[in-house]
Amino acid sequence: xxLQVSKLQSPLAGPYSFALEAGRCLTISGPSGAGKxxxxxxxxxxxxxxxxxxxxxxxxxxxxxxEWRAQVVYxxxxxxxxxxxxxxxxxxxxxxxxxxxxxxLKLTPTLxxxxxxxxxxxxxxxxALIRSLACNPKVLLLDEPTAALDPESVSATEALxxxxxxxxxxxxxxxxxxxQAQTLGQRHMxxxxxxxxxxxx
Ligand SMILES: Nc1ncnc2c1ncn2[C@@H]1O[C@H](COP(=O)(O)OP(=O)(O)OP(=O)(O)O)[C@@H](O)[C@H]1O
Numbered sequence: 001x002x003l004q005v006s007k008l009q010s011p012l013a014g015p016y017s018f019a020l021e022a023g024r025c026l027t028i029s030g031p032s033g034a035g036k037x038x039x040x041x042x043x044x045x046x047x048x049x050x051x052x053x054x055x056x057x058x059x060x061x062x063x064x065x066x067e068w069r070a071q072v073v074y075x076x077x078x079x080x081x082x083x084x085x086x087x088x089x090x091x092x093x094x095x096x097x098x099x100x101x102x103x104x105l106k107l108t109p110t111l112x113x114x115x116x117x118x119x120x121x122x123x124x125x126x127x128a129l130i131r132s133l134a135c136n137p138k139v140l141l142l143d144e145p146t147a148a149l150d151p152e153s154v155s156a157t158e159a160l161x162x163x164x165x166x167x168x169x170x171x172x173x174x175x176x177x178x179x180q181a182q183t184l185g186q187r188h189m190x191x192x193x194x195x196x197x198x199x200x201x
Contacts, residue, residue: 001019001020001021001022001054001056001057002020002021002022002023002024002055002056002138002139002170003019003020003053003054003055003072003139003170004019004053004054005017005018005019005043005051005053006051006052006053007050007051007052008039008042008043008049008050008051008052008053009042009049009050009051010038010042010047010048010049010050011048012035012038012047012194013035013038013039013042013194014039014042014049014051014194015051016039016042016051016196018189018196020139020170020172020187021170022056022138022168022170023165023166023167023168023169023170024165024170024171024186024187025161025165025170025171025172025173025184025185025186025187026170026171026172026173026185026186026187026188026189027172027173027174027175027180027181027184027185027187027188027189027201028172028173028174028175028188028189028190028191028196029174029175029176029178029181029188029189029190029191029201030190030191030192031192034191034192034193034194035191035193035194036143036174036191037076037077037143037174038194039191039196040074040076040141040143040172040174041074043072043074043139043141043172044068044069044072044073044074044141045060045065045068045069045072046074055068055071055072055138055139056138070135070137071137071138071139072137072138072139072141073132073135073137073139073140073141074141074143075128075129075131075132075140075141075142075143075145076143077143077144077147079124079125079128079131081116081124083116084115084116085112085113085114085115085116086111086112086114086116086119086124086127086131087112087113089131090112090131090134094134094135097133097134097136098112098130098134101130101133101134101160102130104156104159104160105126105129105130105153105156105157105160106126106152106153106156107123107126107127107130111123111127121148122148122149122150122153124148125145125146125147125148125149126149126153126157128145129142129145129157129160133160133164137169138169138170139169139170139171139172140164140169140170140171140172141172142161142171142172142173142174143174144174144175144176145157145161145173146158146175146177146180147176154180158180158183158184161173161184162183162184165184171184173185178201181201182201185201188200188201
């Protein structure tokens with residue numbers, strides 16, 4: 001099992017227990033404010049929480065936070081940028097992978113040199129996904145990754161995510177799109193009042 005979550009809890013949300021296999025996608029939907037982002041933040045250990053998570057059988061409690069977050073990568077709905085250009089956020093060993101990913105999301109390499117603030121919202125959102133995938137995560141936690149995208153970019157993003165899932169990445173995807181949940185997810189959960197319910201999208 002790729003991810004085994006037991007009794008994950010914070011003062012604000014939980015407890016949550018579920019498991020996700022390698023190369024599978026779990027989608028989570030639910031009304032605004034239901035607690036979806038709180039769950040993703042706990043999974044990548046950004047907010048204080050109790051409980052245990054196993055990653056390919058290895059307990060999170062035995063890893064440092066950076067070690068954990070290198071493998072369980074969280075992309076919030078509005079990702080932060082801390083350097084002037086998108087390209088500056090990549091490490092040298094990631095560059096080849098970045099150049100493979102750019103055309104798959106219909107982005108040109110010149111955008112790497114533009115000021116992040118000059119990129120369109122949709123370009124920034126796709127660039128953020130490239131940043132997440134360039135880490136080669138075992139588990140990717142995505143919060144509404146296509147919210148700002150036109151239909152063609154949504155299709156390109158979904159196709160890329162499908163290929164990554166088929167290549168063994170596990171994805172937990174928060175989405176308000178029923179069609180997207182059906183396209184990408186093998187399992188679906190709904191968050192209501194900070195409780196998770198298994199079901200159909
Ligand atoms: N640090 C915090 N302290 C107190 N309340 C918080 C904190 N962070 C989030 N909340 C509250 O917890 C609730 C769940 O927030 P969360 O961001 O998980 O919602 P969500 O389901 O992701 O919503 P959306 O679909 O709008 O992104 C919200 O009411 C939010 O205001």
